[in-house]
Amino acid sequence: MISKGFKWVFRSPPRLLLIGFACIILAGTILLKLPAATAAEETTSWIDALFTATSATCVTGLVTLDTGTHWTTFGQIVILALIQIGGLGFMTMATLFAFFLKRKISLKERLILQEALNQSSMEGIVRLVRRVIVYALSIQLIGALLLSVRFLFDMSPGRAIYFGIFHAISFFNNAGFDIMGHYKSLTDYVGDPLVNIVTMLLIILGGLGFIVLSDLIDWKRTRRLTLHSKVVLSMTGFLIGFGALVILVFEYTNAGTMEPLSFGEKLLSAFLQSVSPRTAGVNSLDLASLRQATQFFLVLLMFIGASPGSTGGGIKTTTFATLIGAVYAMMRGKDDVVMFRYRLAQERVYKALTVTLLSLALVLVATMILSTTEDHHFLEILFEVTSAFSTVGLSMGLTLELTLVGKIIIIVMMFIGRVGPLSMGYAFGPKPGRTLYRYAEGKIIIG
Amino acid sequence: MISKGFKWVFRSPPRLLLIGFACIILAGTILLKLPAATAAEETTSWIDALFTATSATCVTGLVTLDTGTHWTTFGQIVILALIQIGGLGFMTMATLFAFFLKRKISLKERLILQEALNQSSMEGIVRLVRRVIVYALSIQLIGALLLSVRFLFDMSPGRAIYFGIFHAISFFNNAGFDIMGHYKSLTDYVGDPLVNIVTMLLIILGGLGFIVLSDLIDWKRTRRLTLHSKVVLSMTGFLIGFGALVILVFEYTNAGTMEPLSFGEKLLSAFLQSVSPRTAGVNSLDLASLRQATQFFLVLLMFIGASPGSTGGGIKTTTFATLIGAVYAMMRGKDDVVMFRYRLAQERVYKALTVTLLSLALVLVATMILSTTEDHHFLEILFEVTSAFSTVGLSMGLTLELTLVGKIIIIVMMFIGRVGPLSMGYAFGPKPGRTLYRYAEGKIIIG
Ligand SMILES: [K+]
Ligand SMILES: [K+]
Structure with a gap:
């Protein structure tokens, strides 16, 4: 019976991924529920522990409790570990262990990895995974150093280093968690060039995906990029530039956000706010004070998100x-x-269409359900749901006021969003098969 | 110079369609601006005349002025004429004239008609157009008779007949105009079975498209339906049934809408409210009092809309x-x-994708712009823009408070929505051409 269950899980890589993620979340929930994780005079309910572990x-990066003040250092380190495991991908971690144990990687494990990294060709996966770890840790280390140096001006050395490491890991993994306290995120550093630029670089590098990173690092030698990298880099560049421009135009005269800032600070915050919704989840402007048009524009940026395998x-x-x-x-x-x-092969176009429509349907249905359970404006709810689905972590404030049903729906959206709606379908849907015959072509009128 | 311009217009059927529509709107605007069109003690500005003529x-059916009280009978008849011309399609009208004049229809005229009716095969177009007129007028006549009989109980015979004709034409053409006065639409008749059922039938028959109507009328003889008709009928049936169910569930206990009604009236209003957003624009429940979830659900129904060639x-x-x-x-x-x-051919699927994405982009961009010009909640604006684009005519109240820029944007959305975003692209875009070579296949990672 049990062995049958194991077989059922291991036969399908997406299924294994999904169940692996669920197990990590469960373990995280239990650790966060331990008394040692919660600061004195605070209490943590099961649903909030589950919410934080999933996030x-x-x-x-959506939080119902303030990461900086609610949790002890132990609690924060549990969160940081979950971020690192979730971000670098638990399958990559599994390979890491295998690598250290000098075990050979089996074909099945390779296949699972392929799914995890969403790679088309299986070759070089193992080599890639090793590089993933090395690159990720190196980038995080540099980021942590730079941030720590900056934080030295505001706090004790031990605290500055801890803050540097925490935020570097969180930003590179696009996790959106911060321990600034009182849900401040980066609003204290809205005009600080070092913090802003390091943050943006960490977010962008983490969001490009390892294939592109790898391609970029090899560029010195090969002098060419794959089609995938070209598409990712040009689209990322376009979205960041265009996004910053739109945000700058919409918010320039908004007294609640940009108006009091200098031009340099305006530019910096426009770029951070353009980079962040895809899908880092840090903010230096007060999201609730943004104009409706900007808020909706951020919803669109969030929905598009980062690049594959990132x-x-x-x-x-x-x-x-x-x-x-x-x-x-x-x-x-x-x-x-x-x-x-x-x-592009027709199958790629159909896949793009499918991913988009499934995602859209999920976001819209969840928004509709939350519209009946939460007493908030539609745009706030749409913002929250899209943020959860795209694993962004920005919120206009709804997270803190979610009802129990609301929390459960947001947890489900974060999970599906991370695993991917297509993987969910593959994990539980019937085994796809080819048909041996084709039907005759029929005509209908479109549009 | 002028003849060159004429040639440029006539060379492209979508361009001709578009310019034809624009001319009719312009003529309507001038007629509505005449003093004879406006009731005593009222004034009509140019922008409102243009708005009404476009609508x-x-x-x-979106109106900035109450159709029942602002306009004289002459003004209302101008509106009714514009509805009938717009609804049956001005190209169909052109054929009608040609038909009565016993002129032969040229190949070019056929091609233009093909575009207007969005028909794939050119054969039988002329025959079809004749039937269009006969069917449409017959259905409108029966509808007008039934409505007039019902209205006899509430008003003088002359008025009842006028009301019957006006609303039958408006409903069959999915125009959403009513002359009940004071923006009441059908709220006075929320529980009246005859008015509701006749209204729904007129809306549904008008929204199926003439190809399907024609197919249905031939069914007695042929005993078979085309693929197009099967898809249209099953999808229409599904959307109406599912839509009514969702609305019933969301609104059942809403004191502002359904709660005070009897179960029969609840059902009737749920069905009317499910039929109407696709894309008739009459309402028997107060839209502003609906729950947010229902309002958003109506936005989705509006976006899907009616069937092609309808x-x-x-x-x-x-x-x-x-x-x-x-x-x-x-x-x-x-x-x-x-x-x-x-x-279905791959080209059909790509076309569906294109129509949907272009429409989505238009609705979202217009919503974003209106979010900056109008001081209203996001959902009200999204509702209004979708209603304009899908030529539905429902409003949560924003139409009456639109700024000048807002009115212009809504006018543009109504126009593009009626002509179709693809036709707009074809009309002004470069001439499509086939490539004689294919590029090698490249791989990118999706989702
Ligand atoms: K995030
Ligand atoms: K309408």
Whole structure:
């Protein structure tokens, strides 16, 4: 009976991924529920422990309790461990252990890894995983050093180093957790160039995905990028630049956000606010004071999210690029979606369509349900749900006032968002099979 | 110079359609601006005349002035004429004239008609147009008779007949205009079975599209339906039934809408409210009092809209069905989108994707702009913009408080929504051409 269950789990990589994630969240919940995790004079309910563990493991960053003041250092380290495991991917961690134990990696483990990293070709996966760890830890280390130096000006050395490490790990993993206290995030550092630039670089590098990182590091030697990297880099650059411009225009005269800042600070905050929703979840401007148009624009950026195989969520930059490519091709009467002089297979376009529509349906249904359980404005709810689904972690304030049903729905959205709606479908849907016959073509009128 | 301009217009059917629509709207604006159109003690500004003419010609039904009290009978008849011209399609009207004049229809005119009716095969278009007129007028006549009989109980015979004709034409054309006065729409008749059922039938028949109507009328003889009709009818049935269920569940205990009604009246209003957003625009419940979840659900129904070649707007039922089919195929690992044992060409799926994404982008951008110009909640603005784009005509009250910029944007959305975003693209975009070579396949990672 039990062995049958194990077989059922191990036969499907997406299923294994999903159950692995669930186990880590469960373990995290129990650790966070320990009295040692909660600061004196605070109490932690099971639902809040589950919420925090899910948010950390799924690198979302939505919190019902203030990370800086509610938890003890032990509690914060549990959260940090969940972030690192969730962010670098628990499958990558499993390989790491295998690597240290000098065990050979079996074909099955390779296949599972392939799913975890969403890689098309299986070759080089193992080599890649080793590099993932090395690169990730190196980048985090540099980030931690730079942030610690800056924090030395504001706090004791021990605290500065701890803060540097915590935030570097959190930012690189696009986790959005901060221990500044009182839900402040980076609002105290809105005009600080070092903190802002290091934060943005950590977020961007974490959100590019390891394949692109690897490609970039090899560039000195190979002098060429894969199509995937080209699409990711150009789309990321476009979204950051265009996003910052839109935010700057909408908020320039808003007294509640940018108006009091100098031009340099305005620029810095516009860029941070453009980078962060995809999908880091730190903020230097007060989100609730933003104009409605800006808030909705952030919802769109959150929905698009980061790049595949990264620490971020959302439908992904490549999916968005494919959709635009398909619309462009259709408008020009072309049969193929072409990018950088390569055409995409039809199956890729259908996959992009599927990911987008499933994600949209999930976000909209969850928003509709929360609209009946929470007594908040629609846009706040849409913002919260999209933030959870894309594992962003920004909130206009709803998280702190969620009802029990609301918390459960947000937990489910964070989980599905991190695992991916397609993986969820593959994990529980019937085994896909090919058909040996085709039906005759029929005609219907579209649009 | 002028002849060159004419040539430029006539060379492209979508361009001709678009300019034809614009001319009708312009003529309507001038007629509505005449003193004879406005009731004593009222004044009509140019922007409101343009807004009303656009709303009538595009069969939207959003109004900045109360149709029942602001306009004279002459003004109302101008509106009714614009509705009938816009609804049956000005190209169909052109054929009607040609038909009466016994002129032969040229190949170019046929091509333009094909575009207007969005028909794939050109054969039978002319025959179809004749039937369109006969069917539409017959259905409107029966509807007008039934409504007039009911209105006899509440008003003088002459008025009852006028009201019957006006509303039958407005409902069949999915125009959403009413002359009940004081923006009441059908709220006075929330529990009246005859008015509700006749209204729903007129809306549904008008929204099916003439191809399906024609197919249905031939059914007695042929005993078979085309694939297009099957998809339209099953999707329409599903959306109406599912929509009514969701509205009933969300609103059952809402004291501002359904709670005071008897169960029969609850059912009737749920069905009317499910039928109407796709895309008739009459309402028997107070939209502003609906729960947020219901309001957002109506936004989704509005966005989907009616069926192709009908008097309604939206992305269309067949487009929605194709998207669902594509997701289903992808999840099951199939290459083809299959409906009723026919597969759809890849080009159809791309077209569905394009129509949906362009529509979504338009609605979202317009919503974002209105969020900065109008001091209203996001959901009210989203509701208004979707209603305009899908030519529905429902409003939570924003129409009456629109700023000048807001009115202009809503006018543009009504126009693009009626002409169709794809036609807009074809009208002004470069001439589509085939490529003679294909690029090599490249791989990117999706989702
Ligand atoms: K995050
Ligand atoms: K309408």
